Amino acid sequence: MIPSTLEYTKARSIDEALAAVAAGARPLAGGMSLLPMMRLRLASPGAVVDLGGVPELVGVCEDGDELAVGAMTTHRAIANDPLIARHCHVVAQAAAGVGSMTIRNRGTIGGSLAHADPHGDLPAAILAAGGAVIVRGPGGERRVDVGDLITSYLTTTIADDELITQVRLPKDAAQSAYAKFHRRAIDWSIIGVGVSIGADGVRAAATGVGERPMRLTGFESVLDGGGSLEAAIARAAEGLSPTADLDGSTEYKQHLVGVLAARAYAEASSR
């Protein structure tokens, strides 16, 4: 299906992009989720502003005890970035497992977080790492923890006139890993779990378990309290009730949460 008529502009700076979204344009990042939605008429923006010409939105650098990642940095660049591999392995590993090479070449970290798909890998991996986003709008800049960013299915706390400009990743998430279960190599996660073992303890988060990525608080508290991995696995899906569908029953998906949490924890521990 051909998308409906729309106005297209390409921003050259963050300010130009902000002016366009303030005037009602929808941000266009890699287009890997927005364009399919437009083709299906699930989204019909009257105007889009392409963020692909804004150099400030691309790249990874160190900033104190964090990595600053431009919102337009692609999954492929993230998967191959030496700083992310060294300091925040869980995010590099999740990015490497996103869809196909085509999707990874175009899709971006900012687009993935803003789109907030309940089966998205990056949001769960960044939640496990304890990351945050920098959001810029007419009122200036604000920082939002990823745990407070996604509120439900495809819904975030970002206003229509705001943009994610940066993703902030902690540098103390080196001992971390992401485990994903899917049918074929290019598929979305049925369930995915990220685990990070840092100075403050274990953080674990899952995708595919509800309307948004969720922390595995039962799993975390057992391990932080010195309990066994077996006991932690038994509590991994505590409080989670993944929807039964063609991929499996609620009970099967709860079982997968435990299996993947154990895999990710074992890999993170060995790093």
Ligand SMILES: Cc1cc2nc3c(=O)[nH]c(=O)nc-3n(C[C@H](O)[C@H](O)[C@H](O)COP(=O)(O)OP(=O)(O)OC[C@H]3O[C@@H](n4cnc5c(N)ncnc54)[C@H](O)[C@@H]3O)c2cc1C
């Ligand atoms: C076949 C296929 C397989 C896929 N498999 C996976 C998978 O296995 N795992 C996975 O996690 N994802 C998967 N994806 C999704 C992929 O990760 C997308 O890249 C991602 O969901 C959206 O990123 P994007 O840069 O393409 O954003 P776009 O599609 O351009 O935008 C998505 C939404 O975010 C908004 N937006 C974009 N950037 C910003 C910004 N900086 N500030 C504010 N709002 C913004 C847009 O307005 C739009 O609403 C798949 C997609 C496809 C088509």
